Amino acid sequence: MEEEAHGAGAQSASDYINHHLTNLQVCRIDGEWVWNHCEAGLFSLNVLNVDSMVIAFLLGAGFLYLFRRVAKNATSGRPGKLQTAIELLVGFVDGSVKDAFQGHNKVIAPLSLTIFVWVFLMNLMDLIPVDWLPEAAAAAGVEYLKVVPTTDPNITFAMSLSVFVLVIYYSIKIKGFGGFTKELTMHPFTPPTRGIGIVTAPFFIAFNFILEGVSLLSKPLSLSLRLFGNMYAGELIFILIALLGLYQLPLHFGWAVFHILVITLQAFIFMVLTIVYLSQAHDTGH
Amino acid sequence: MNFNLTFIGQTIAMIVFVWFCMKYIWPFIMGAIEARQNEIADGLAAAERGRSDLAKAKGESEQLIAEARERARLIVDQANTRASEIVEQARAEGEQEKVRQLEGARSEIEVEINRARDDLRAEVVAIAVAGAEKLLAREIDASDHGEMLDRLAAEL
Numbered sequence: 001m002e003e004e005a006h007g008a009g010a011q012s013a014s015d016y017i018n019h020h021l022t023n024l025q026v027c028r029i030d031g032e033w034v035w036n037h038c039e040a041g042l043f044s045l046n047v048l049n050v051d052s053m054v055i056a057f058l059l060g061a062g063f064l065y066l067f068r069r070v071a072k073n074a075t076s077g078r079p080g081k082l083q084t085a086i087e088l089l090v091g092f093v094d095g096s097v098k099d100a101f102q103g104h105n106k107v108i109a110p111l112s113l114t115i116f117v118w119v120f121l122m123n124l125m126d127l128i129p130v131d132w133l134p135e136a137a138a139a140a141g142v143e144y145l146k147v148v149p150t151t152d153p154n155i156t157f158a159m160s161l162s163v164f165v166l167v168i169y170y171s172i173k174i175k176g177f178g179g180f181t182k183e184l185t186m187h188p189f190t191p192p193t194r195g196i197g198i199v200t201a202p203f204f205i206a207f208n209f210i211l212e213g214v215s216l217l218s219k220p221l222s223l224s225l226r227l228f229g230n231m232y233a234g235e236l237i238f239i240l241i242a243l244l245g246l247y248q249l250p251l252h253f254g255w256a257v258f259h260i261l262v263i264t265l266q267a268f269i270f271m272v273l274t275i276v277y278l279s280q281a282h283d284t285g286h
Numbered sequence: 287m288n289f290n291l292t293f294i295g296q297t298i299a300m301i302v303f304v305w306f307c308m309k310y311i312w313p314f315i316m317g318a319i320e321a322r323q324n325e326i327a328d329g330l331a332a333a334e335r336g337r338s339d340l341a342k343a344k345g346e347s348e349q350l351i352a353e354a355r356e357r358a359r360l361i362v363d364q365a366n367t368r369a370s371e372i373v374e375q376a377r378a379e380g381e382q383e384k385v386r387q388l389e390g391a392r393s394e395i396e397v398e399i400n401r402a403r404d405d406l407r408a409e410v411v412a413i414a415v416a417g418a419e420k421l422l423a424r425e426i427d428a429s430d431h432g433e434m435l436d437r438l439a440a441e442l
Contacts, residue, residue, distance in 0.1 A: 071314035076321030110308035158296035
């Protein structure tokens, strides 16, 4: 690992910002573990963002551990305070699912709960003052640490594409392959089926397919980019505020209060859109 | 922006987490919530039943109390009637007794009067005789009446 001077005075502002926005990466090059000097292109499967992965995993595991402990001791009688809080959350998610999705599916509700709480917790890392964890890591000899996993597109795209795969899976499962294909090609412009106009049908189909394909593919893209963009921008503003010296304190407080709203909202939007996309996948009455 | 192994790692983590949540968390918490909802619904129904039972019991008790009150009134009435009857009867008996006693006393007094009268009469006779004797004794002077007395004595 390479050591760098961390003193604020020795750093320019752009160094500081870049440092905060760089993932702790590890990769395997020529049979050796290399830290932070990986030649990373757009796709490089030999590189791992250790910080995003570890923090995301720890948050998810912590969430599951807590909920599992409550679930195991869940009583239908008088619940404890923790159980009440978690039931409130579960009831909220269940209500959101039932509002948007009328069918019967055992996966959607737990998926929504996991997404909501996990994304919320990952976003919540944004509220920890930006220097605390990276400085602590530096003191422990870790050069880079990007604390908020949802500012890493790997994380958001992984989640939205998992949802997308489920959307495709349920679309085909519920509507059949033919039904799904038909949905992609026969709407919104119904091709003519008789008369001389039938020769134009392929154009209709192609046009529909382009339209519907774009709208289908935009779902996971917008889902992940929205979360990523919001969190990245929010984190960047926190970093910029941190550059202001003493004046950062009131600004930081104000932005943090505002950000509480943002992180909750983003987690909620991610969950609701997941439910909506999956409910569209189940919608046969097209 | 680069896509790397983190993407795959996160996908695997998500699948595992969602599966875990679906298998070990959601059913338990939802089960507890639904069980409690059922319990609350049952409790409310029981409370409703209890309330209607209470209202019914209240009506019944009111009816019972009214009946009891009516019966008590009858009993009191009967008792009053009986009491006045008894008083009436006692008064009549007392009257009779009074008359009887009076009668007895009167006849007794009659007897007493008669006896007293008889006694008095005897007494008067005795007194009269004694008076007469005294009168006679003074009237009869031995010198004046000696002859007669002698004659009498001779006759005796």
